[in-house]
Amino acid sequence: MEGGDLGWWGVVIAVIGGAIRVSTPYLFVSLGETLTEKSGRVNLGLEGVLVMGAMSGYGTAVITGEPWLGVLVAGCAGAFLSLIHALICTLPRVNDIAVGIALFIFGTGLAFFLGKPFINPSAPRLPDLDLGWWSASPQVQSALQINLLFLIGFTLALFLAWALKNTRWGLVLRTVGDSEEAAGALGYNIAVVRILGTVAGGFLAGVGGSYLSLYFPGTWNEGLSSGQGLMAVALVIFARWDPVRCFYASLVFGGATALGPALQSVGITANYYLYGAAPYFLTLALLIYSSSPRKALEGAPGEVSISR
Amino acid sequence: MTGTGFMNTMEAVAINAAAFVITMVLFGLYVTWLGHNPLDVYYVLWLGSFARQISIESTLTNAAPLMLTALCTAIPARAGLLVIGGEGALVVGGVATVLVGVLLSGAPFLVGVTLMSLAGAIAGGLWIAFAGALRQYRGVNETISTLLLNYIAIAVMYHLITGPIRDWERVLKTSSWSIPEELRVGALPLVDVHWGLAVGIVTCLILYVVMRKTTFGFGVDVLGGNQRAAQMAGLPINKMVLICCFMGGAAAGLAGAFEVTAVHGFASESLVVGFGYAGILVAFLSRQNPAAIILMAIILGGVAASGGLLQRRFDLPDATTQVLQGLLFMVVLASNAAYGRLNIFQPAAWRTA
Numbered sequence: 001m002e003g004g005d006l007g008w009w010g011v012v013i014a015v016i017g018g019a020i021r022v023s024t025p026y027l028f029v030s031l032g033e034t035l036t037e038k039s040g041r042v043n044l045g046l047e048g049v050l051v052m053g054a055m056s057g058y059g060t061a062v063i064t065g066e067p068w069l070g071v072l073v074a075g076c077a078g079a080f081l082s083l084i085h086a087l088i089c090t091l092p093r094v095n096d097i098a099v100g101i102a103l104f105i106f107g108t109g110l111a112f113f114l115g116k117p118f119i120n121p122s123a124p125r126l127p128d129l130d131l132g133w134w135s136a137s138p139q140v141q142s143a144l145q146i147n148l149l150f151l152i153g154f155t156l157a158l159f160l161a162w163a164l165k166n167t168r169w170g171l172v173l174r175t176v177g178d179s180e181e182a183a184g185a186l187g188y189n190i191a192v193v194r195i196l197g198t199v200a201g202g203f204l205a206g207v208g209g210s211y212l213s214l215y216f217p218g219t220w221n222e223g224l225s226s227g228q229g230l231m232a233v234a235l236v237i238f239a240r241w242d243p244v245r246c247f248y249a250s251l252v253f254g255g256a257t258a259l260g261p262a263l264q265s266v267g268i269t270a271n272y273y274l275y276g277a278a279p280y281f282l283t284l285a286l287l288i289y290s291s292s293p294r295k296a297l298e299g300a301p302g303e304v305s306i307s308r
Numbered sequence: 309m310t311g312t313g314f315m316n317t318m319e320a321v322a323i324n325a326a327a328f329v330i331t332m333v334l335f336g337l338y339v340t341w342l343g344h345n346p347l348d349v350y351y352v353l354w355l356g357s358f359a360r361q362i363s364i365e366s367t368l369t370n371a372a373p374l375m376l377t378a379l380c381t382a383i384p385a386r387a388g389l390l391v392i393g394g395e396g397a398l399v400v401g402g403v404a405t406v407l408v409g410v411l412l413s414g415a416p417f418l419v420g421v422t423l424m425s426l427a428g429a430i431a432g433g434l435w436i437a438f439a440g441a442l443r444q445y446r447g448v449n450e451t452i453s454t455l456l457l458n459y460i461a462i463a464v465m466y467h468l469i470t471g472p473i474r475d476w477e478r479v480l481k482t483s484s485w486s487i488p489e490e491l492r493v494g495a496l497p498l499v500d501v502h503w504g505l506a507v508g509i510v511t512c513l514i515l516y517v518v519m520r521k522t523t524f525g526f527g528v529d530v531l532g533g534n535q536r537a538a539q540m541a542g543l544p545i546n547k548m549v550l551i552c553c554f555m556g557g558a559a560a561g562l563a564g565a566f567e568v569t570a571v572h573g574f575a576s577e578s579l580v581v582g583f584g585y586a587g588i589l590v591a592f593l594s595r596q597n598p599a600a601i602i603l604m605a606i607i608l609g610g611v612a613a614s615g616g617l618l619q620r621r622f623d624l625p626d627a628t629t630q631v632l633q634g635l636l637f638m639v640v641l642a643s644n645a646a647y648g649r650l651n652i653f654q655p656a657a658w659r660t661a
Contacts, residue, residue, distance in 0.1 A: 044451065044452075048634075084638065088638060088641060088642045091642055091644070091645035092645050093644050093645055093647065094641055094642065094644050094645060095390070095641070095644075097390055097451055098390065098592065098641055099638065099641050101392055101451075101588060101637070102589075102634060102637035102638045102641055103634075103638070105585055105589075105630060105633060105634040105637060106630075106631065106633075106634025106635060106637065106638060107634070108627075108630065109627045109629075109630030109631040109633070109634045110627075110631055110634070111627075112625060112626075112627035112630065113624075113625050113627040113628060113630075113631050116625040116627075222627075226459065227455075227456075227459045230452070230455055230456070231456075233452065234452050234456070237449070237452075270471070271467065271471075272467075272470075273463050273464075273466040273467040273470065274463065274464070274467050276463055277459065277460055277463030277464070277467075280456050280459045280460045280463065281460065283456055284453060284456050284457075284460070287442075287448045287449070287452065287453065287456075288442060288446050288448055291446050291447040291448045291449075292446075292447050293444070293445055293446055293447040294447070
């Protein structure tokens with residue numbers, strides 16, 4: 001240790017703090033995608049939804065001065081974009097993954113287009129909760145500055161895990177996602193359930209986007225998200241469509257994302273771009289590890305095409 | 309061409325034309341909402357893409373890489389894969405081209421250019437074949453893995469051009485070393501468009517023949533149509549998927565090679581301008597048919613070429629082209645629902661009683 005510096009411990013603390021701070025968008029997007037995929041559809045366009053949520057949330061906060069209103073608007077913008085996805089996918093012979101790619105291009109394009117005037121003005125940020133008051137170390141204190149959205153996301157993960165198992169809504173959603181035949185025989189309206197599943201997922205992804213622009217990093221520009229939305233979709237596979245595992249996996253991804261900046265903070269600036277790519281390498285490695293060439297994955301909705 | 313084949317082609321042309329018109333109407337509504345006259349916007353789109361020789365040349369210069377990146381989606385799609393890794397394969401191909409090019413100082417022109425193009429194609433081919441192997445042997449979804457590989461390719465390129473292969477003497481722009489000046493590829497005869505266009509067209513035509521007229525292509529179509537049928541027929545499925553992925557990736561890598569040898573002379577952020585993503589759209593517009601890609605790439609090249617003029621004339625953000633492309637993509641996918649629905653294109657409608 002040099003000069004009161006925490007040295008390598010600083011890196012560890014920064015990665016843990018970063019995991020908490022960075023994981024929230026992953027968490028919201030992966031919970032949203034879990035809902036969508038449980039209904040039997042894949043929305044690969046959540047990256048576009050995330051960026052659109054970030055832009056609309058930031059823009060709302062700049063104009064009204066109300067960051068929480070921004071969060072709400074971001075969710076609605078996400079729900080609206082996903083509604084387009086859901087409606088197009090309701091048409092016959094339309095590939096949901098391809099529509100997701102189109103939504104990814106359209107959503108990011110629209111966000112960059114409409115968000116151009118908001119690059120310079122600064123918006124009020126969402127407030128912190130200081131849970132590190134007990135520690136004297138500024139690093140620990142800053143690692144434990146937690147946003148309310150993180151806690152909401154955590155609660156939501158527990159709630160969704162419970163609701164998917166124990167409520168009638170959860171049962172309908174899972175039936176539609178597992179077998180169109182069974183759902184049809186039970187008289188459920190498959191199209192409507194999937195539209196609702198996709199729209200709800202889009203709302204959550206939009207909220208995740210507002211966290212990026214209104215809390216961390218807390219700014220709006222075109223480089224704000226670089227694939228977090230996409231990685232969250234991959235994370236759902238790794239988490240086996242389980243909301244609580246989505247929470248754990250989001251923390252791991254958050255930590256990987258925080259690695260580059262944490263190393264930079266102790267003066268290791270070489271290979272910055274390679275450390276920056278750590279989450280992509282991690283995602284790919286986890287996909288390779290958790291996929292199986294022969295059988296459908298445990299927990300995978302039967303009608304989802306992404307796990308086969 | 310058989311009667312049904314002709315009907316299918318006409319159906320695709322009609323549906324695509326309708327999709328273009330619908331997209332233009334939607335885009336017109338969008339710019340009207342922003343306070344512009346849509347007719348002015350259409351006129352500038354035309355002016356910037358096909359109205360004058362200089363705009364046509366710019367359109368074709370944009371079309372060249374699009375043809376090749378579109379193949380990166382179209383060829384694996386015939387085997388039933390949805391690969392979207394064209395952006396990454398282009399970047400990897402461009403970097404490989406630079407690495408080989410700097411070693412070839414003093415080499416004869418044809419030898420040097422051939423070796424650089426091969427390097428780009430092989431690098432891009434292996435990049436996408438890796439995703440194909442992950443799918444076949446590990447069950448990893450190829451759409452997600454190729455998208456991740458895009459981000460990884462771009463990160464690796466930035467790592468290289470900011471350090472190991474950076475040209476420190478170019479102060480204004482972060483870039484790699486340059487390839488030797490004598491190995492730069494020039495323009496075609498008659499038009500001011502680089503040779504990548506000819507290579508793109510020829511590659512599309514060759515792959516059209518391979519996919520449509522050979523036993524291999526027929527086998528791939530069986531596989532793409534029904535994997536179980538291909539299994540029953542005893543086709544070497546894994547090998548076919550890997551070959552398709554390699555060919556697609558090689559095409560995108562070749563695009564990167566020509567962006568380096570004919571346009572920039574080095575690798576830099578200028579390789580990451582969305583040719584890979586626009587290529588996916590071209591592939592879907594062409595219904596994964598390599599010959600149709602030539603035409604569709606030229607049309608989308610026109611959209612890309614007029615983007616700059618559109619932005620300057622109406623003071624629009626640079627994301628305008630992306631909005632238009634995304635809109636077109638969604639309309640085209642939705643238009644898939646119309647196939648087989650229009651009676652005029654069914655053989656039965658033309659049968660005389």
